[in-house]
Amino acid sequence: MHLLIPAAGSGRRMGADRNKLLLKLLDKSLLGWTLTAAGASESIIWIGIIGQKADFPDFEAIASQVSLDIPVEFVEGGKTRQESVYNGLQALPPEADRVLIHDGARCLATPALFDRCSQVLRSCPGLIAAVPVKDTIKVVGNYNLIEDTPDRAQLWAAQTPQGFEVQLLKECHEKGRHLGWDVTDDAALFERCDLPVRIVEGEETNLKVTTPVDLRVAEFILRERLAIGQ
Numbered sequence: 478m479h480l481l482i483p484a485a486g487s488g489r490r491m492g493a494d495r496n497k498l499l500l501k502l503l504d505k506s507l508l509g510w511t512l513t514a515a516g517a518s519e520s521i522i523w524i525g526i527i528g529q530k531a532d533f534p535d536f537e538a539i540a541s542q543v544s545l546d547i548p549v550e551f552v553e554g555g556k557t558r559q560e561s562v563y564n565g566l567q568a569l570p571p572e573a574d575r576v577l578i579h580d581g582a583r584c585l586a587t588p589a590l591f592d593r594c595s596q597v598l599r600s601c602p603g604l605i606a607a608v609p610v611k612d613t614i615k616v617v618g619n620y621n622l623i624e625d626t627p628d629r630a631q632l633w634a635a636q637t638p639q640g641f642e643v644q645l646l647k648e649c650h651e652k653g654r655h656l657g658w659d660v661t662d663d664a665a666l667f668e669r670c671d672l673p674v675r676i677v678e679g680e681e682t683n684l685k686v687t688t689p690v691d692l693r694v695a696e697f698i699l700r701e702r703l704a705i706g707q
Contacts, residue, residue, distance in 0.1 A: 478520045478595040479573040480638075481565040484508060484528040484536065484581035485554040496532050497686070498581045499539075503699055507686055509539045510584035510699075516545040517588040520595035523547060523573070526581075527554045527565045562663060563650045569643060575599070576646065577638040578663055582686045585698055590680055591638060597677050598640040603667045605640075606679035607633040636679040639663050645672060 484498050498508040505513065508526075515521050524547060526536055533551050540549045552568040554561030562578060569576060575598050579586065590606060597604055610632040616625040639662060649666040652658075660666055664674045682698050684691060 478518075478575060478577055478591075478598070478640075479523045479525070479569055479643075480515055480521050480577045480579060480591070481525045481527060481552075481562065481569075482508075482511060482515075482579055482581045483554065483558055483561050483565070484526050484532070485558075485561050496528070496535075498584075499532070499535050500692070502584065502686075502692065502695055503703075505542075506539050507584040508536065508581050509543055511579070511581050511586070512540060512543045512545060512549075514584075514586050514588050515579070515591060516543060516547065518591035518595070519588070520592045521547060521577075523570060524549045525552050525565050525568055526550070527552045527561045529554060557659075558662075559650075559653070559660060559666075563654070566643065566647050566650060573643050575640060576643050577640045579638040580685060583637055583683055584686060585680075585695055586636075586638070586683050587680060590683065594638045594640050594677050597675065601673070601675045602645055603639075603641045603664065603672060604675040604677050605662075605664045606636040606638055606683065607676050608636065608679045608681055608683075610634050633676055634679075635662065635664065636683050636685075637662075641667065 499506050502510060515524055530553055536551060552565050555564055577594055594606055610629055613629060614627055614632055615623045618624040649670045653666050667674050686692055686695050
């Protein structure tokens with residue numbers, strides 16, 4: 478399975494002055510933990526890291542420290558996540574027919590999750606890792622007034638990896654560029670093109686590290702894992 482990692486995020490909400498994926502979490506950077514999990518997967522055979530050129534020297538050093546046994550390529554990203562993934566798709570090896578896309582900031586994803594998504598993707602055109610929503614969700618309109626309370630039983634919180642047939646996803650991106658669609662993930666492009674996207678059970682610990690609080694929670698989870706593994 479081929480894997481693309483969008484890694485162009487800023488550290489604005491983290492209060493950092495650099496790409497947040499370069500921040501340390503225990504003894505590794507956020508990107509380092511993501512690469513470690515992907516490298517330990519039994520299914521991943523190629524990784525493309527999508528980012529800004531200014532970060533490539535740091536990314537290369539991190540990949541070297543992780544000592545991956547699979548090819549790693551660096552792809553220049555765009556101004557948005559959507560543009561970055563588009564660029565990543567163009568950089569895939571010609572033989573790639575399926576691809577997983579995983580946010581670098583979700584650094585706690587396990588090798589088992591990558592492998593589970595890879596296995597399911599062999600029998601469907603598109604999927605996302607997701608977990609059932611626990612909280613009651615409110616739809617809020619003008620003046621902060623609640624307009625609706627959707628049935629929680631039908632709500633799932635989207636995560637990554639997300640996986641797709643490469644050719645179909647390329648076609649969705651081209652259509653999105655032509656029509657000016659602005660989406661926050663690739664599953665939304667699939668949905669707009671009336672293509673099916675399957676849910677694969679994600680992991681409660683697969684949080685996206687965005688704020689300093691997230692970083693502290695991630696550290697707690699890692700320490701628990703390391704303690705169990707000793």
